[in-house]
Amino acid sequence: MNEIEVRARWQKRKERIQHTWTLFKKSRVGLLGIAILALFSVFALVSVIPPKIDEMYAPLSGTDPDIIGFTQPSAQHPLGTDFMGRDLFSQLLEGAKWALIVGITAAATSVIIGTVVGLVSGYFGGIVDTLLQRTADILLTLPGIPIILVIAAAVGEMSIWNIIFLMGMLGWPGTSKVIRSQVLSLRTRPFIESALVSGASSSRIIFRHIAPNVLPLTFLYMTFGVTAAIGVEAALSFIGLGDPSTVSWGMMLQWCFRSGYTFNAPFWLLPPGLCITFLALSFYLIGIGTQEIINPRLRER
Amino acid sequence: MSMTRFLVRRIFEIVVTLFIIATLIFVLFRVMPGDPAAMVVNPKMTPELKEILRMRFGLDKPLWEQYVIYVNNLLHGEFGTSFYWEGDVFDILKTRIFPTILLFTTGTLLAYALGVNLGRIIAWRRGGNLEYGFTVGGLFFLTMPIFWIGLLAIWLLSYRLDVFPVGGMITPEIWSAPGGVSLLTKIADVGYHLFLPLTVYTIVIFAGNMLLMKNSMLETLKEDYIITARAKGLPEKKVRDHHAARNAMLPVVTALSLAMAFSFNGGVITETTFSWPGLGRTLVQASLSHDYPLAQGAFIMLAGVVLMAVLAADILYAYLDPRITY
Numbered sequence: 336m337n338e339i340e341v342r343a344r345w346q347k348r349k350e351r352i353q354h355t356w357t358l359f360k361k362s363r364v365g366l367l368g369i370a371i372l373a374l375f376s377v378f379a380l381v382s383v384i385p386p387k388i389d390e391m392y393a394p395l396s397g398t399d400p401d402i403i404g405f406t407q408p409s410a411q412h413p414l415g416t417d418f419m420g421r422d423l424f425s426q427l428l429e430g431a432k433w434a435l436i437v438g439i440t441a442a443a444t445s446v447i448i449g450t451v452v453g454l455v456s457g458y459f460g461g462i463v464d465t466l467l468q469r470t471a472d473i474l475l476t477l478p479g480i481p482i483i484l485v486i487a488a489a490v491g492e493m494s495i496w497n498i499i500f501l502m503g504m505l506g507w508p509g510t511s512k513v514i515r516s517q518v519l520s521l522r523t524r525p526f527i528e529s530a531l532v533s534g535a536s537s538s539r540i541i542f543r544h545i546a547p548n549v550l551p552l553t554f555l556y557m558t559f560g561v562t563a564a565i566g567v568e569a570a571l572s573f574i575g576l577g578d579p580s581t582v583s584w585g586m587m588l589q590w591c592f593r594s595g596y597t598f599n600a601p602f603w604l605l606p607p608g609l610c611i612t613f614l615a616l617s618f619y620l621i622g623i624g625t626q627e628i629i630n631p632r633l634r635e636r
Numbered sequence: 637m638s639m640t641r642f643l644v645r646r647i648f649e650i651v652v653t654l655f656i657i658a659t660l661i662f663v664l665f666r667v668m669p670g671d672p673a674a675m676v677v678n679p680k681m682t683p684e685l686k687e688i689l690r691m692r693f694g695l696d697k698p699l700w701e702q703y704v705i706y707v708n709n710l711l712h713g714e715f716g717t718s719f720y721w722e723g724d725v726f727d728i729l730k731t732r733i734f735p736t737i738l739l740f741t742t743g744t745l746l747a748y749a750l751g752v753n754l755g756r757i758i759a760w761r762r763g764g765n766l767e768y769g770f771t772v773g774g775l776f777f778l779t780m781p782i783f784w785i786g787l788l789a790i791w792l793l794s795y796r797l798d799v800f801p802v803g804g805m806i807t808p809e810i811w812s813a814p815g816g817v818s819l820l821t822k823i824a825d826v827g828y829h830l831f832l833p834l835t836v837y838t839i840v841i842f843a844g845n846m847l848l849m850k851n852s853m854l855e856t857l858k859e860d861y862i863i864t865a866r867a868k869g870l871p872e873k874k875v876r877d878h879h880a881a882r883n884a885m886l887p888v889v890t891a892l893s894l895a896m897a898f899s900f901n902g903g904v905i906t907e908t909t910f911s912w913p914g915l916g917r918t919l920v921q922a923s924l925s926h927d928y929p930l931a932q933g934a935f936i937m938l939a940g941v942v943l944m945a946v947l948a949a950d951i952l953y954a955y956l957d958p959r960i961t962y
Contacts, residue, residue: 473653476946478900481919481938488923488931489664566781570905573783574920588784597787598795608784615779 358628365624371617375610378431385425392422394429394582405596405603414602418594423587427606430584434614437499437568437583442560444503446510450553453514454541458522468515471508479505479567487576495578498571502564510556517549551629558622562615569611584611639954646950650943655707657939661932662706666699689717710936716929720922725933729915732934735805736914736941738826740903743834744892744945747841752888754842755849756881762854770846777843782902786836786909793832800832803911833910840902844895845888853884889956893949900942915941 359365385392391399399411402420406412414423456467483501487493493501521527522545530544571577572585575593579586584607591603697705709715715725758767777785794802801807810817810825856862857880865879904916911917915938922931 473656475894476653476897477657477939477942478897478904480901480904481916481935484904484919484923485661485931485935486664488926488928491926562779566779567901569781570783570901573781574905574908575924576920585781588781588787592787598791604787604791608781608788611784612776612780616775619775619779 355628359624362624362627364620365627368617368620368622368624371613372621375431375435375614375617378428379435382425382428382432385422385428392425394421394426395580397421397425405594405600407600408602414606415600417587417590417603418596423603423606426582426587427584427610429582430587430607430610431614433495433581433583434565434568434611437495437502438561438565438614438618441499441502441506441564441568442557444499445506445560445564446553446557448503449507449510449556450514450546450549452507452511454518454546454549456511457515457518458537458541458545464515467511471511474505475508475512480570483567483571484576493576493578495581495583498568498576498578499564502567506560506563510553510560513552513556514549517552518545521545521548551625555622555625555629558618558625561618562622565611565615565618584608642954643951646947650940650947653943654936654940658707658710658936659703661935662703665928665932666702715933715936718922718930719927720925720930721927725929728930729918729933729937732913732915732918733937733941735912736903736907736916736938739830739833739837739907739912739914740899740941740945742830743837743841743903744899746834746838748845748888748892750838751842751845752849752881752885755846755888756853756876756884758846759850759853759857759884760876760880767850771850774843774847777839778847780840782836782840782905783909785839786833786906789832789836790910801829803829803909805829805913833906833912836909837902837906841895841899844898845891848891849884849888852887853880856880856884859883886957889949889953892952893946896942896946896949900938900945904938 382394386394386397389397391397398420399416399422402412402416404416404420405418406416406420408415412422412424414427417423417426452467452471456464479502482505483498486501490497527540527544530540535544568577568583569585569588572583573589573592575589577583577586577589587607588604591597591600591607596603713726715729717723718725718728721728754770758770761767790802793800805826806822806829807825810821862875862880865875870879900916903914904920906912907914907917908920915934919931919934919938921927922934
């Protein structure tokens with residue numbers, strides 16, 4: 336491929352992104368979602384700063400030499416300190432980082448699996464389809480939190496990466512169903528037939544010809560997946576199955592609850608819950624915005 | 637296909653699914669590193685007791701034989717002995733089924749009644765402040781962590797105002813009062829304890845239904861038969877409730893069985909937050925204390941309840957939509 340061709344391709348890609356963005360901009364909820372997400376991304380980025388200012392601001396290990404337990408907000412600690420004297424504001428910033436890591440990684444894992452399963456299942460049909468879809472049906476019926484609980488019972492303490500992995504492994508069936516039904520209709524379209532007669536292999540047809548057409552849906556399901564993953568991680572941490580070496584918002588609430596400060600530490604109880612709500616909401620709103628691009632019927636009624 | 641044949645097929649499917657789940661659980665607990673016996677035998681037990689349990693579960697036999705014994709035990713309701721409670725797992729779980737079903741059924745029914753009705757009303761008044769307010773509120777409820785709403789509710793209503801209990805299902809002093817208590821008092825006591833968990837659970841579940849109903853209603857309102865109904869001069873209320881809402885409800889009912897997993901996730905967390913003595917909280921406790929037999933049993937039991945709930949939703953759907961034939 337020569338340079339001109341490469342440049343033309345990039346130009347085309349740029350135009351396509353610009354076009355998508357023009358459509359997305361029309362959705363007010365979508366923009367609001369982007370704005371909230373941007374705010375939390377800033378939170379996550381600046382989370383590295385407090386420990387650099389002073390070691391007592393390290394979210395997990397730092398303690399103020401003058402403070403040994405819980406304190407109300409002060410000039411030194413804008414949200415106060417937790418039961419071990421750790422700074423709650425730096426924990427909140429650290430929590431933004433983990434929420435984004437957990438949400439995006441888990442959702443990406445599950446939609447990638449879901450898309451591949453959907454493509455394979457829809458394209459090949461037959462016994463492969465039946466086996467994959469029956470598995471999906473079972474996973475779709477069973478609630479995820481109890482599954483993770485029973486696995487946790489057998490495995491013992493889980494790291495945050497184990498939890499992300501499990502959420503990724505359990506979250507794919509929904510995406511796979513949607514992608515599969517898309518593939519079923521795409522498969523009958525003329526451009527697939529022409530790819531077939533020109534001798535393209537199955538994997539080439541699936542990944543080069545069909546996959547690009549279902550990717551917008553994959554992205555849509557990813558935004559909703561992030562909302563779900565953030566919620567599930569918070570719930571698991573709260574009930575005591577989280578990774579105690581990771582400062583997530585759910586973990587902060589668990590520490591607040593276990594140490595008995597639920598009812599007299601509003602600056603400890605409220606911020607993490609609000610953050611979970613708003614970050615989860617931002618991805619949901621971006622999802623609604625995306626949906627309006629994919630399904631024009633939903634635009635301005 | 638007739639209803640009976642449909643039911644027989646679905647129940648058969650449920651049994652097969654439960655069997656697959658039980659098999660996966662067997663594999664899960666056996667592939668774990670360490671002594672497989674540790675998964676069924678309480679380390680605190682005396683050597684004699686350990687030996688008896690080893691015999692009962694065939695732990696000295698090859699894996700396939702253990703599996704046969706395991707399945708046979710399950711079929712006889714034998715889930716083993718809880719490490720923590722030191723009692724028969726099935727006996728413990730028996731008492732936990734009703735609280736779960738009580739909370740789940742009342743909550744789901746309330747959430748649907750609330751969601752469908754609010755969705756219907758706000759869609760009818762689209763473009764107004766009412767629609768805007770409820771949509772934003774609904775989105776918040778959908779993304780708020782259920783345990784956090786629970787904590788806020790306990791903080792406000794139990795701790796500050798002291799109108800509701802912090803948790804549990806009964807007040808032991810009332811139930812064990814000398815001379816016995818009437819059934820009515822018992823029901824009132826359970827209702828009093830049920831109020832907060834039920835409210836929190838309903839709030840979280842209803843939001844999704846409301847938003848779905850609203851969207852479905854907005855679609856339906858574009859249909860020609862709605863224009864016809866209006867042109868005929870029918871009262872607005874009749875057009876809304878009889879012509880639009882009835883048809884708009886179908887996607888919401890379809891979502892009922894699909895949303896069951898989501899509802900049960902919420903249920904487990906609600907039970908834990910409010911110390912509600914159901915299957916979900918039992919599973920959480922068993923997981924935290926590594927009470928393997930109890931965790932296994934609670935999970936299989938919970939899966940059974942979920943599958944039955946999905947079946948109930950499917951029957952309801954067939955009942956509401958006469959076009960469905962099996």
